[in-house]
Amino acid sequence: MGSMLGLSILLEGLLSFSVVCADSHRLNYCFTTIWSPKGSTPPQTQIIASLDDVPILKYISSDQKLQRLADWLGKVDPRHWEDLEKIAKYYELRHQHTIQRLSPSQNYTDLYVYQVKFGCWIYEDNSTGGEEEFGAHGRDFIFLDNEKRKFMASVGESAALVLAKEWNRRPNSVRRQFDYKDMACVQWMRNYLDVKTDDFPKNVRPEVKVWGRSSERKTRLHCLVYGFHPRPVDVKWVRNGEDHVPSDEMSPILPHPDGTYQIRVSVEVPTIEGDTYSCHVEHSSLEDVFTVKLDAEHISHTEKRRTFNWILLSIALVSLLVVFIVVHIEKSVYIEKSGRKDKATNKPD
Missing domain, CATH: 2.60.40.10 (Immunoglobulins)
Structure with missing residues (x-):
């Protein structure tokens, strides 16, 4: 199913109009799947898509719907969202299956997190690139090597090595991931930028x-x-x-x-x-x-603040000293008076 969906979107993208981008842009997808092996609920997946670091799409397992977070995305062909939602559901199941395979080998009994970062970019000279990285419980796990054109384990763990080797034995799967990263993702971003430029000024002064x-x-x-x-x-x-x-x-x-x-x-x-x-x-x-x-008015001086603090401290110390002296004098007077009184009451017979 995944390959057919990828091919349909890829063909749609190649036949659509491409804009020339004068500035660099990035389109990133972050898949996060969480599962508690002790719990009775299945793994839960959330997908967030960001264009130039601004979230634009969201998909959550409980809703099973792709949510558009920006109004201008409504200008994109509705068929694109239908296909993208099917792809999200396909990879939701795939990642949930993967996390259930991995969690026993990692000895995490309370909560297990599996993440996938997938994205592409367009540079100022209109050249493109992309990446796909996998993380397990907050650590690098597997990545898609652009030069070797295959999955590589980021760590020496047996689970990562076995999984990467298994994925590489499916050449159609590897080719599909490169098609998504190098072609489909870039075309989706061009389509988004094509409609987004109408709603936002091209250049805004800082x-x-x-x-x-x-x-x-x-x-x-x-x-x-x-x-x-x-x-x-x-x-x-x-x-x-x-x-x-x-x-x-x-x-x-x-x-x-x-x-x-x-x-x-x-x-x-x-x-x-x-x-x-x-x-x-x-x-x-x-x-x-x-x-x-x-300028000078832009700078605050910590020494002045320290001096001010020392002045306050000095005043406080002087006040304490005065109180101590007063108390000491009063105490001396009291002792002296008490001594006199004792002498008066204790006269020899």
Whole structure:
């Protein structure tokens, strides 16, 4: 059944119109199957598809329906969704069968997780690529080797070696996976991008925010670039207008719900009087490099805060000392008065 479905979608894709993408894009599918061998319920599977890191499709075992998470996907041919839903159901059963085979050999008695990451991409020069990786209980397990064109075990476990060898003995199955990855997946992505560009501006300029925290010896600089589209962007810190400062912390390019992206780049530099720093951003929506200078008002000084804390601590200590002195004096006076009273009441006969 899987090969016939793959062939039908593949032929449909090859006959459809292809767009030329000026920017890189990714289409990823993440299959997650969870099963408790001790439980009475069958394994449960969830499939999430993401275009440029934004979820667009979802399939859950309990619903048995493919859900579109973006309105613009309604412009795609309905037959595509029917075929894709059949493929999802086929691989749901296949992965549930695999997890039941693997779990006894892994000695996981409470909960077992089996994952498959399948995806493809289109580069800026319109070249394409793809990948398929399998994970078992949070570890790499098997992957589809693009050069050797067969499944390879990622680990030396006997279960992975046996399963990879078994899959490779079915040449039609291996060929089908390469057809999905290298041809069908790419065509699906082109079809999605073809309708998506009508609803979203091609180029959206980034917003940039810079700030820092300075101590006597070091200064931590942060540059947040957000609200931009498409995804590719280059962000770096520059010292004195010319020296590139390599970042020691860079977040992934994260998607916003509105389809734009954000990234944060941070670096720690020595605090030297006279040095200036600026964040430089390159993006397809900009004609030139966008530069934002880090001014004095963008920097918070931890030493000032420490000084303030020391002042508060000093005040507190002085207050405690005053209280101690007062209490000590009162206690001395009380003892002295008590001594006098004792002497008065204990006169010799």
